[in-house]
Amino acid sequence: MVVRAGIVRVFIGAVIVGAIVALGAVWYVRGPDPLAFTGGKSVALADYKDGDPTGVPTSMRQASLLERGRYLTEAADCGVCHTAPGGKEYAGGFAFKMPFGTMYSTNITPDKETGIGKYTDQEFLDAMHRGIRRDGARLYPAMPYTSYAYITDADALAIKAYLFSLASVRAVPPENTLMFPFNQRWAMAFWSLVFNRDTRFRPDPSQSLKWNRGAYLAEALAHCGECHTPRNIGFALNNREKFAGAPVGGWRAFNISPDKATGLGGWSDEDIASYLSLGHAPGHGTASGAMGEAVDHSFSKMTQADIEAMVAFVRSVPPSTTPDFALRSAPAPASHKDGVAANLLGKKIFEGACASCHGWTGESAVSPFATLTGSAAINDPSATNVAQIVIGGTRRLTPARALSMPSFGHVLSDDEIAAVSNYVTARFGAKGSSLTARDVANMRAQVSD
């Protein structure tokens, strides 16, 4: 249902990149590396004296290889992309739907024929760090190997050990249906040459162990930037605007830099921690789409200490402002008559299908998870995520089946989805959206079902 990363852009970038090399502007485009913002010096892992920021949490250091591998596999969120809806876990076949074709994730169970059962340690590391398949072919950067490149060999091999402990599933994902030139895998070699730094994580000695742990988790494993950092002209991460938010596969990943007005600057540490581990922070909304899946399958499985380390790290990046985004966190008026006046169609849909849970004020009487007031999505004047949630619904698995919202995509027309999205952003957010039926049709086209 949800596209995992900005594949569309990555792809286009893959092709354009050859031209960029020729123009010699490559090194500017490539820009700083993800941790350059600290300005501090980095050191080899072995030279960092305050402890080991990599691996599993201290509390698990005695755990078996498989347990450690499982923790890291979940922290790296492998399962979400490598599992098709309703399919066997890790057996691949998840569809990345793009305007120029569909791409399917691979089977990473240890099946010898159809999975990764024949990978040697080195071959596995090459795939994780360099995007090179066992047969030498290039992986598309839908596989976030530019981030995974920071994972230590030991951790990558623990992940391998865990994957190899899973039941083998014989499953061949459908053939990719990419159009030329996107079906030219070799082109990815050039892209990698420019954009994959292929260096392991190097701690910053001027920062605490907690910060370095957070950096390792956020950059190497959780690969936050893949969605939340805007892309450059080569459609690789533009770390000059680290975590400033970006469009991703028909959704919008919000600004998670510490900007007061448009990022996480107004959130407490507890808010961010709660958002990561529960998918919800009181007054700040609830995770949906790809972020919701990341919470369900990855963040919610991590230790409190690791979550706090990531919070400390995310807090430290330079603030970036999202233009055209303002936050309103006061509830809407209690009466349906006050507030937004126009948009009768939007109101009609809201009063029938939505008001029961979300309330006329936007503060849910049912569950704080359904409160709209204060959430980024409702304040986003593009209404991207609002419309996507209306289309596809949303469901949090944590805590135990807290709440879900059904999908209205099959029954509401594009017109109606645009109307109700415009209505709720106007009523509950700082600035109403002005989606059209055409915008909604485009959004539908960008997500896989």
Add this chain to the structure above:
Amino acid sequence: MATTLTINGQERSFDAPPEMPLLWVLRDILGLTGTKFGCGMAQCGACTVHVDGKPVRSCVLPVGNLQSRTITTIEGIGATPVGAGVQKAWLDLEVVQCGYCQSGQIMSAAALLASTPDPDDSDIDAAMAGNICRCGTYVRIRAAIKQAAATQKS
């Protein structure tokens, strides 16, 4: 986990996990079957009860969120003047057909009249559109709300 709630003016204690929706506590544990199950996803309104006087869909309301709140169900709404007025209007105008949705309709209507004693059509739409009636009694629901409002005023 033992929970105590005030339901229709009576303290009721029961054992249920905090995630369990109030609907099933009412129906299956406490035997208050007047509150109905229709969809389980806040789309039909059959399960509407009042929590501190506000209409809430009990099928999605975790009982753990409710410590020390006051619940009113269809079995108790007749004890309030507004509720009794709504029930009377419902009978006077013969609103009911199969009746299955009507507990929820009456709870929503009573909450509307408690907060908006003189509702116009758009108020009725805003308060009642979340309550589905498969028998299609909407025409009379609207009329009965207006009649209850008129009677309440005089």
Add this chain to the structure above:
Amino acid sequence: MTITAEVPEISRRRILGGALATGLVLAFHLPLGAARPPQTKDPAAGKFAPNAYIRIDESDQITLIMPQVEMGQGIYTGVATILAEELDADLTQVVLQHAPPEEKLYANPSFGIQATGGSTSVRAFWTPLRKAGAAARAMLIKAAADQWQVAPASCSAALGTVLHIESGRRLRYGELVDPASKLSAPSDIPLKDPKNFVLIGKPLKRLDTPDKVNGKVIYGIDAMMPGLKFATLAQCPVFGGKVADVEDHAAMQIPGVRQIVVLDDLVAVIADDTWTAKRGLEALKITWNEGKNANVSSKDIWDHLRAASEIEGVVAKSVGDVADALHLGETYEASYEMPFLAHATMEPLNCTVHVTPSFCNVWVGTQIIARAQSVAARAAGLPEDKVTIHQHLLGGGFGRRLEVDMIATAVRIGSKVDGPVKITWMREEDIQHDIYRPVYRDTISARLSGDKVIAFKYRVAGSSVIARWLPPAVQQGIDNDAVDSAADTPYDIPNFQVEYVRVEPPAVPTGFWRGVGPNNNVFAIESFMDELARKANKDPIAFRRDMLGKTPRIQHVLDLVAEKSNWGQPLPRRVGRGVSVQPTFNTSIATVVEAEVDSGGDVYIRQVTLAVDCGLAINPDTVVAQIEGGMIFGLTAALYGEITLEKGRVQQSNFHDYRVLRIDQIPKIDIHLVKSGEAPGGIGEASVIGGPPALRNAIYAATGVALRRLPIDRGLIAEKKSWL
């Protein structure tokens, strides 16, 4: 989970439940005036029981046995009114009881079995009930006359009392129970002259409603008894599929989950409450053997139906020579298609059972109680007399509860469970395992001569519900329901033929749906009439009127609706009026819908006007209520109703994707009842039928687009978008 509070509700029900378990006629007590205790004695003991419908005891309590089931249509009040009218009983003294399963006594004369459906209740029982009431009254009068030694003719009855006019002596019915029960029932008692009706035709208060506004009413889903467990189930998402494997470890870990019942085609979780059962079900990993339907999609079903509809069918009606008449000139042809529909009764499917080796108790609301008993007996492996069906009021029937699949399923599950268990279908399961209104395709060819239709050939292709449900009723390959309101069209057309092609959709079970066969036929014929009117360059009402000369009641309602709906008055752009007429269920209805289509193709129904001649209306207020509700039910289907399949699975699941009209979408519904002394016609089904074609015709008038398929495709009627 333990109950630590007093639970009077449950104990109150236990009294009733205990009484019911003895296998007596069950007393469903409706509070009429002062509350009375539920009846627990043998229904015939110490009573005057002149026939199957009436019991009178010494305390003057009159008990009327309801052969038909109440599902919102007001039939309890209707039946009670008819009986009380001829019996001259005081309606406020009456207690109602559901009839037990007893085909010999309570069979619906229309079907020969004990069933409520097809808008037959009043039509079929009108005369038998009146005769029953009149016979009982005659016996009571005779008993009194004998006691007074006067001629029965010199006595009269009113409000439960026999009066000797000259002497002013009176005896209450209760005082006559003993002597009256010694008399033999007379035959050929004259019925009342309708002029003298005191109850029939009056908007009397319904008897079933007081408990429906205070939460006291008990539907099947509310049945409670000590030791009750709660269950929910999953059937294979593909029709006909079987369980291959169930991994239940996680489910059994959930506190309160008691048992997992795995049958060949379904899995049920038994727990301390329904929510825990549902959680248990979600925690199961079920692998299905999906079987041969695993790849069926809506497209396959439509391909199959379209191909079949090209073949000649069995002729159900033929007048003149259609083939010949069609050859003589230009013909117009069109095909209309109707989708699968779910019933989505507000009360989801449910059934409570207690099955032991020696007896089987079933608590359910069913439209077909005798069949419920026999299917339960078969499923439990017990003789029928060991099965007790406790009938309940229905939270909506619409045809869904004419089926007994849920009862068989519940008994099969209950046979594996110790003690009573209530099985509730989650809404998703209810919608995805319905027995659906069939898909139909209707092909019409016609020829006009001037502005008259001179040849009309109509072929309906679709599933035969009757062939499955009541096989003997299919004669010569013709399903009367499938051609209802087509074969008996009110239009006077010289060359006219109706054919039926039976074609069963792959994979999908089909059944009755409120409005039944005429829903399809009236939609197709009335849509086509509008297209023909346009060809003939004639106003749709005038065009129809000319062909209705032989059916004056229909012509009259058409005239009336034209007058009341402002037919012909100018309307704004993209607003139109559409009309339909129907001869259904002995009730003549003309409907005008006024609707607006916005630029995005969304439809706003502004006003509905109906003229209705349903013969004598037993309770005119109930008739109006049925028309209002039926109209909304039909328009909901026209706008949104469609069940589709992909990979053998129904794609809709709950009210978010099986959409229904809400109160903020309801137009003004203006109903004009024609005063009539004719025998009562049906209304519960008839009221559903006319809205969809009238709406379709309004859209035709507003946009010029001739829709030929339901539900209305908003894409087809949106204004052209420049960006496309």
